[in-house]
Amino acid sequence: MNHTDWKLLKEIAELEKTPQGAYNIRRNGQLDSRASTANIEITTKTEPDKPGIDIRIKSGTRNESVHIPVIITQTGMSEMVYNDFFIGEDCDVDIVAGCGIHNTGCETSQHDGEHTFYVGKNSKVRYVERHYGEGPGTGKRVMNPRTVVYLEEGASIHMETTQIRGVDSTKRETKVVAARGAEVVITEKLLTHGDQTAESDMEIILDGADANGRVISRSVAQDGSRQVFYPRMTGNAKCFGHVQCDSIIMGQAKISSIPAIVANSVDAQLIHEAAIGRIAGDQILKLMTLGLTEQEAEEKILDGFLQ
Amino acid sequence: MNHTDWKLLKEIAELEKTPQGAYNIRRNGQLDSRASTANIEITTKTEPDKPGIDIRIKSGTRNESVHIPVIITQTGMSEMVYNDFFIGEDCDVDIVAGCGIHNTGCETSQHDGEHTFYVGKNSKVRYVERHYGEGPGTGKRVMNPRTVVYLEEGASIHMETTQIRGVDSTKRETKVVAARGAEVVITEKLLTHGDQTAESDMEIILDGADANGRVISRSVAQDGSRQVFYPRMTGNAKCFGHVQCDSIIMGQAKISSIPAIVANSVDAQLIHEAAIGRIAGDQILKLMTLGLTEQEAEEKILDGFLQ
Structure with a gap:
């Protein structure tokens, strides 16, 4: 791996060297490198029409992590990958995924990934996914993740x-089904600029009694970019769900x-809130009186909003 | 008109006798009765395939009202009516519409109405519409209003x-287009029971700078009834829009x-809030300690919610 590869890995997974754990x-x-541990086994899928990996985490695995970053530096590269996570009972694990594309050419580089999680009884999963694109080429950088839990x-x-x-361009699809007493918290942060488009479905x-759901979506759309959000929360039992979408235009x-x-x-109690608006003028003014330029003030506010 | 007719008119338009004004x-x-005034002219449409009336209100008309109730007491009656309102500039008028169906038979009685309002510069319109059904028959009572402003x-x-x-069964469709500095406030109240269905689109x-929109939707769904709401607020200019939907299930x-x-x-600033939930148990308990039965307490709370 070269300097560009490591830069992408740092952006998407905060990796500066080979990660600990699996x-x-x-x-x-292509597979660049892989490590399994005593509790976490990663294997290549054997179905020829389904490239990807299976990640099996033993029941009772705690305080372990799995990193599965994807990087693309080749222009014109397009792939569809399937990763399945089989997580036993009573686990407590961190999973860090993400995709970075550095496109120097004129062809589209595209990564589509479908991640399916089967999370066993009383297990806790923290799943972090970052997407990042760069490169001086005119070729597009496209990522379409589908996540099913x-x-x-x-x-x-x-x-x-x-x-x-x-x-x-991105089309994000996320589906979570929560059984009795299960909890899902999704924090989505999205920034688009130029003539980018983003859709999140x-x-x-x-589904089960006392299930709990919370979605916090924060987005910033700059320049001529377009964003569409379709968050849908369904309560089939005694449950509590809250969806909150805030966007800066x-x-x-x-x-x-x-x-x-x-x-x-x-017995389903569901709440939704959404707001779209520009940065308040007085917020910018306040920061400018502290010595920031208008642009610096704007950046400060966006950083705080998306932090 | 008989006793049943007047009962329906009271329910939908609070009329106990022939109304004042137009x-x-x-x-x-069929037309039962009609009156025009110096400023408000009501005429029957002449297109044979478009039953209905035209209501023309002269510029400068203030503190006048138009009542256009529809009542149906005949089982198996089904109609589609088109009413167009041409409202001049600088008016300030009340328009009271509504439909009451008393169905004693076994066939469906249905009223579909399309009301289109062309509201002139700086005119203020208050539009009240009530829908009500009754009658011991097994025939359905169906109303599908379409309102375009x-x-x-x-x-x-x-x-x-x-x-x-x-x-x-009801399918409500409402569309409002607001030019510069125009204001739309919609308050929708809906109660369904039994196996009724209601959809509101x-x-x-x-569309214009400084346009202002506010939608307050309050609904109660009882028994095995179904409700679907699709409120959509689009900002094409500097504007403020707020949609608030509260439902009791x-x-x-x-x-x-x-x-x-x-x-x-x-420069569009848009906010949406929605909540669905049951009546809070402690609200009922509080009213019961004041001497109300559980059912009375529930009715009190629903009345307050829909008042």
């Missing part, structure tokens, strides 16, 4: 997804927020 | 729509709230 680094459509009784997932910069199904950008809350049980 | 009472698909510069409409009880387009009812806020301008 990992699988995919580079330009099945939470068994008492299981939980805390998902943090971030699209930092440089992704020309999310479906949270609170700038330049000639356009944003649509089209949430849905669906109560199929009298 | 009016048009439609009964079982074009607000010119500085015009405003305050719409209050209420579906009280007894409407088996609303589109508010804030009871019994085996199901409610979906699927709003959309769409910002097509950096």
